[in-house]
């Protein structure tokens with residue numbers, strides 16, 4: 001297995017608060033890995049350590065074959081991070097944000113790169129307006145578009161769909177699936193179990209400082225076999241109803 005991420009015995013405390021008490025996991029190159037956990041479990045802390053924004057207290061953390069403590073610059077060349085809170089410049093337009101990042105990444109044709117992403121992310125209508133006028137969903141889409149500039153091998157998405165409506169959420173899912181199909185490794189955190197079900201090749205649950213279970217959805221389901229078998233008429237979920245009413249179908 002070619003590993004994009006390898007974490008062994010990772011520990012991190014903030015003063016007396018022991019957040020990570022020995023986290024172990026591996027992510028295969030080109031796969032989608034979902035990290036689940038309650039508020040405050042330490043998901044963002046894990047991502048920040050992997051993205052070299054925080055240093056671990058203990059343990060071994062390798063990203064794209066490089067050590068995050070000893071070779072942080074090499075790691076940064078390979079990754080991109082879409083943080084929990086959108087990191088877009090409010091005063092600039094969407095297009096200007098994209099061009100700015102392309103220039104910061106020293107790409108040869110920043111305007112072309114911006115145009116491609118605008119088309120791909122369906123931002124055409126809004127792209128020449130200031131970001132301060134965008135809805136949450138548009139901001140998220142722009143944020144993710146910005147993180148794809150320069151074709152990183154590995155992308156971290158910290159709660160990419162929090163606060164999005166079901167339609168925008170599905171758009172983000174589609175983008176994430178396409179990324180993985182192109183060979184990009186994706187590590188995402190989410191509060192939505194359905195999101196992990198839809199997207200992730202493997203799922204891990206972070207609880208009280210450790211990964212308490214991990215595996216494919218099938219493996220996780222086997223851990224918790226249904227207590228009894230019941231035959232019931234399947235009722236549509238609220239999400240299905242919402243989407244039917246607004247005229248969208250899941251998976252399109």
Ligand SMILES: Nc1ncnc2c1ncn2[C@@H]1O[C@H](COP(=O)(O)OP(=O)(O)OP(=O)(O)O)[C@@H](O)[C@H]1O
Pocket residue numbers: 014017019037038039040041042043044045046084
């Ligand atoms: N820089 C910091 N200084 C002190 N405490 C911190 C710092 N960063 C995080 N923490 C604490 O560490 C714990 C884990 O935080 P973290 O943001 O990693 O959780 P999370 O799983 O991402 O939660 P959420 O689902 O709410 O985003 C929390 O108790 C938080 O208050």
Ligand SMILES: [Mg+2]
Pocket residue numbers: 043044045084158
């Ligand atoms: Mg978080």
